Amino acid sequence: MRAIVIYASCEGQTQRIARCIARTMNVRGIPTDTFNVTERDVTGLAVESYEAVVLGAPLHYGEHESRIASCISQHHALFAQIPTAFFSVSLGVVSKHEQDREHARKLADDFLRERRLDPSRRACFAGALRYSKYGWLKKQLMHWIAAKSGAPTQTDRDYEYTDWDAVESFAGDFAEFVHGCRQPKPKRPRFAPQVNRIREYLVPDASSSSP
Ligand SMILES: Cc1cc2nc3c(=O)[nH]c(=O)nc-3n(C[C@H](O)[C@H](O)[C@H](O)COP(=O)(O)O)c2cc1C
Numbered sequence: 423m424r425a426i427v428i429y430a431s432c433e434g435q436t437q438r439i440a441r442c443i444a445r446t447m448n449v450r451g452i453p454t455d456t457f458n459v460t461e462r463d464v465t466g467l468a469v470e471s472y473e474a475v476v477l478g479a480p481l482h483y484g485e486h487e488s489r490i491a492s493c494i495s496q497h498h499a500l501f502a503q504i505p506t507a508f509f510s511v512s513l514g515v516v517s518k519h520e521q522d523r524e525h526a527r528k529l530a531d532d533f534l535r536e537r538r539l540d541p542s543r544r545a546c547f548a549g550a551l552r553y554s555k556y557g558w559l560k561k562q563l564m565h566w567i568a569a570k571s572g573a574p575t576q577t578d579r580d581y582e583y584t585d586w587d588a589v590e591s592f593a594g595d596f597a598e599f600v601h602g603c604r605q606p607k608p609k610r611p612r613f614a615p616q617v618n619r620i621r622e623y624l625v626p627d628a629s630s631s632s633p
Pocket residue numbers: 430431432433434435436437480481482483484485511512513514515526548549550551552560564
């Protein structure tokens with residue numbers, strides 16, 4: 423049995439999370455591969471050869487990665503039959519405003535509902551602000567978003583918000599779930615079980631034995 427984490431990542435944070443999930447699942451006895459749909463076309467992947475799938479998508483401009491959406495549409499029938507998990511990566515989930523946090527979680531739920539995917543496990547993880555990787559325009563935009571949501575606005579360094587303990591516990595929990603799905607069901611007896619009847623020993627009736 424093998425599992426796979428299929429993910430998209432623009433600035434690398436979802437990739438780090440995907441790799442952490444795969445490492446944790448490996449440690450928990452589920453050999454797990456990773457596949458980055460941002461770098462390679464998922465149509466070349468034999469998804470059906472896996473018995474459990476984790477999907478990970480970052481949030482950019484209010485949308486989860488379309489390549490993960492296509493992967494779900496493509497393998498919808500398979501994903502309905504095997505254990506699946508989903509994680510969303512965003513900054514909204516660590517905003518100082520409750521409504522932003524709520525909105526980020528809602529976007530993840532909507533994303534799944536619209537694709538009729540009901541994963542066994544789902545999570546929203548905080549991503550990173552990688553000012554060093556943004557071009558000029560993206561840096562201005564992220565600086566503005568950061569200021570609005572109470573995140574740091576110092577653009578000469580990067581910030582990581584991911585709670586790695588939460589990621590490991592998500593992966594560990596899913597690994598347990600997958601193990602549970604693998605447990606062979608107890609065999610039903612082919613015949614009705616033997617009931618240990620209490621034998622009744624009759625004491626011979628003294629009167630009947632009389633000549
Ligand atoms: C251009 C851009 C747009 C973003 N838009 C959103 C957004 O709409 N909502 C949100 O919560 N986070 C947003 N983020 C934050 C990303 O979700 C976060 O940086 C995440 O770590 C990105 O994952 P990645 O490094 O795997 O691409 C945005 C980040 C960038 C760079």
